Amino acid sequence: MSEQQISARKQGNKLKLPRAVGKGRQVDPKALAEVQALLGDESRQKDLLIEHLHKIQDAYQHISAPHLVALAREMKLSKAEVYEVATFYHHFDIIKENETPPPALTVRVCESLTCDMMGAQGLIDSLEDGMGDDVRVQRVPCIGRCDKAPVAVVGMNPIEHADVAKVEQAVAAKAIEPEQITPIEFDAYVENGGYETYRACMNGTYSIDKVLDSMDDSGLRGLGGAGFPAGRKWRIVRDQPDPKLMAINIDEGEPGTFKDKYYLDRDPHCFLEGALIAAWAVGINEIYIYLRDEYAAIRESLTVEIAKLKANSPVENLPTIHLRRGAGAYICGEESAMIESIEGKRGMPRLRPPFVAQVGLFGRPTLEHNMESVYWVRDILEKGPQCLTDHGRNGRVGLRSFSVSGRVNKPGVHLAPAGITMQELIDEYCGGMTEGHTFYGYFPGGASGGILPASMGNIPLDFDTLNEYSNLITTALKEQSVHLIITGDENIIFEGNKENFIQVMINTINNAKEAVCKKSDIEKIILIDVKQNEHHVIEINLTDSGGGVSEEITQKIFEPYFSTKEDRNGTGLGLFIARKYVVNEFKGSIGTSNVHFEYEGEKYFGANFKISLPFSE
Ligand SMILES: Cc1cc2nc3c(=O)[nH]c(=O)nc-3n(C[C@H](O)[C@H](O)[C@H](O)COP(=O)(O)O)c2cc1C
Ligand code: FES
Numbered sequence: 001m002s003e004q005q006i007s008a009r010k011q012g013n014k015l016k017l018p019r020a021v022g023k024g025r026q027v028d029p030k031a032l033a034e035v036q037a038l039l040g041d042e043s044r045q046k047d048l049l050i051e052h053l054h055k056i057q058d059a060y061q062h063i064s065a066p067h068l069v070a071l072a073r074e075m076k077l078s079k080a081e082v083y084e085v086a087t088f089y090h091h092f093d094i095i096k097e098n099e100t101p102p103p104a105l106t107v108r109v110c111e112s113l114t115c116d117m118m119g120a121q122g123l124i125d126s127l128e129d130g131m132g133d134d135v136r137v138q139r140v141p142c143i144g145r146c147d148k149a150p151v152a153v154v155g156m157n158p159i160e161h162a163d164v165a166k167v168e169q170a171v172a173a174k175a176i177e178p179e180q181i182t183p184i185e186f187d188a189y190v191e192n193g194g195y196e197t198y199r200a201c202m203n204g205t206y207s208i209d210k211v212l213d214s215m216d217d218s219g220l221r222g223l224g225g226a227g228f229p230a231g232r233k234w235r236i237v238r239d240q241p242d243p244k245l246m247a248i249n250i251d252e253g254e255p256g257t258f259k260d261k262y263y264l265d266r267d268p269h270c271f272l273e274g275a276l277i278a279a280w281a282v283g284i285n286e287i288y289i290y291l292r293d294e295y296a297a298i299r300e301s302l303t304v305e306i307a308k309l310k311a312n313s314p315v316e317n318l319p320t321i322h323l324r325r326g327a328g329a330y331i332c333g334e335e336s337a338m339i340e341s342i343e344g345k346r347g348m349p350r351l352r353p354p355f356v357a358q359v360g361l362f363g364r365p366t367l368e369h370n371m372e373s374v375y376w377v378r379d380i381l382e383k384g385p386q387c388l389t390d391h392g393r394n395g396r397v398g399l400r401s402f403s404v405s406g407r408v409n410k411p412g413v414h415l416a417p418a419g420i421t422m423q424e425l426i427d428e429y430c431g432g433m434t435e436g437h438t439f440y441g442y443f444p445g446g447a448s449g450g451i452l453p454a455s456m457g458n459i460p461l462d463f464d465t466l467n468e469y470s471n472l473i474t475t476a477l478k479e480q481s482v483h484l485i486i487t488g489d490e491n492i493i494f495e496g497n498k499e500n501f502i503q504v505m506i507n508t509i510n511n512a513k514e515a516v517c518k519k520s521d522i523e524k525i526i527l528i529d530v531k532q533n534e535h536h537v538i539e540i541n542l543t544d545s546g547g548g549v550s551e552e553i554t555q556k557i558f559e560p561y562f563s564t565k566e567d568r569n570g571t572g573l574g575l576f577i578a579r580k581y582v583v584n585e586f587k588g589s590i591g592t593s594n595v596h597f598e599y600e601g602e603k604y605f606g607a608n609f610k611i612s613l614p615f616s617e
Pocket of ligand 1: 221228333369370
């Protein structure tokens with residue numbers, strides 16, 4: 001029995017394969033030859049499964065059952081495993097034998113919050129009516145271009161501020177390739193002193209202790225959301241047994257977040273140099289970079305720039321750098337799910353302990369970082385820790401990259417002092433609200449986090465300051481709680497007074513539900529309403545509501561909180577989703593069919609409480 005089957009069996013799930021890929025299916029010689037041609041002489045090792053699935057999807061715009069079976073044979077994997085992995089990821093179109101493949105061209109339209117606010121729904125309706133049978137119009141979650149909303153992607157070509165005419169034009173011109181980006185390339189980077197700091201580390205000019213001290217002194221905290229001190233993480237992983245690995249997280253799937261893209265569009269080598277320095281300091285020889293599939297232009301650019309780096313290595317023993325491609329699964333931003341995905345599996349989060357620092361990628365101790373966390377390393381060493389510590393406001397220290405989208409004059413990534421308030425950010429960095437809109441509310445942690453009203457626009461924005469207000473029910477909890485929908489970093493969406501707030505919340509909840517996992521995995525969405533020292537828990541049972549959140553339900557829940565000015569004061573909403581498989585896992589470990597999740601309510605909500613999720617098979 002495969003690992004997959006054992007784990008499915010443990011969870012009480014029976015693997016059901018469609019007949020087309022089921023037990024008796026023979027390998028089709030033509031499909032096998034096609035798969036062999038696509039894979040060429042590349043390794044067939046198991047962890048490359050997702051990479052190889054991409055090759056088939058790219059070549060045929062779908063993955064047929066005979067191709068799946070052929071790939072399983074070629075990689076010496078079970079058909080069940082290949083099928084389970086392929087169907088987990090949204091970007092693979094698995095077509096059974098009796099099904100019709102999708103049209104060769106797909107136009108994807110983002111329907112997440114900011115795009116929705118900026119007219120995505122109307123755009124989708126018009127495209128669905130007008131595109132004809134040769135083009136598939138698909139609704140997709142955030143693609144990391146929220147500052148240019150609404151956004152459509154024709155093939156791989158992103159159309160910013162999209163309208164029907166622009167999309168039709170791209171389709172007619174067969175303009176389907178990723179856009180051109182113009183990052184600082186290898187030669188230019190080196191000419192400006194790039195990789196000198198890395199060289200100085202390797203030749204002994206800097207000692208490991210000095211580098212670790214500088215990291216501590218800078219106060220740099222992980223910028224993937226958890227805010228764990230980077231220097232401390234390096235020391236922890238450094239103390240683990242060899243061989244150790246590094247995994248860089250560029251999944252950036254949280255609706256409203258696009259800061260990693262911003263830096264990679266401009267300066268990929270600064271990130272690579274930081275990763276190499278971290279690898280040296282921690283004692284790592286292999287780096288895996290996990291890049292979300294939506295960033296096709298960055299993938300092309302990174303492939304080229306990594307090749308140049310390898311060909312002109314600034315040091316003798318450059319660590320091996322692997323670039324891995326995500327496949328459209330929000331949950332793969334969670335570090336352990338990302339690791340599963342890099343290993344060629346479904347992106348199912350692991351239970352902890354053990355932590356990935358101890359048992360991570362391929363079972364090895366792993367230094368896992370958000371891309372931006374290592375992006376700052378070069379500056380910290382060259383300019384000194386004060387390049388970060390000299391900044392900060394309202395008692396906070398450091399710099400933060402705020403992804404801002406919505407009704408402001410200058411949306412985009414703004415590098416601003418930690419602790420700046422929303423109101424200050426709007427006034428000083430974003431050029432104020434757009435005409436006809438007043439500041440109404442904001443999502444300090446992306447669409448999956450909570451929403452705060454404008455009356456709470458004077459809270460310092462930083463990792464922990466928001467905990468007090470509980471709109472992010474996350475920061476400390478999320479590392480242990482895979483069923484929480486959490487925030488990325490600070491990313492902010494403004495809601496102007498013209499929008500229908502209820503629609504925004506419906507979008508947010510439904511999007512979160514779609515994004516985190518397959519519908520069938522979700523039992524409930526739980527909203528936590530916090531008013532000063534009170535809280536209460538609102539459960540939306542998705543089974544009852546047909547798997548979605550209706551306008552009626554949402555209206556009932558949210559309207560009172562935002563309808564009057566008074567109500568808006570001191571109200572925060574947190575949102576998380578209870579996933580069936582998590583419940584399954586817990587059930588297995590405590591042997592009861594009634595599972596209780598207990599949260600540190602006192603710390604986060606001013607009172608202790610329990611959430612009980614009854615589980616039935
Ligand atoms: C559901 C979920 C999604 C996440 N998505 C991302 C992501 O897209 N990028 C990221 O760097 N971290 C993401 N994280 C946080 C990672 O699990 C991890 O804390 C982070 O990558 C650690 O790197 P850092 O120390 O540099 O912040 C996510 C966490 C959860 C629970
Ligand atoms: S690109 Fe549409 S919300 Fe982010």
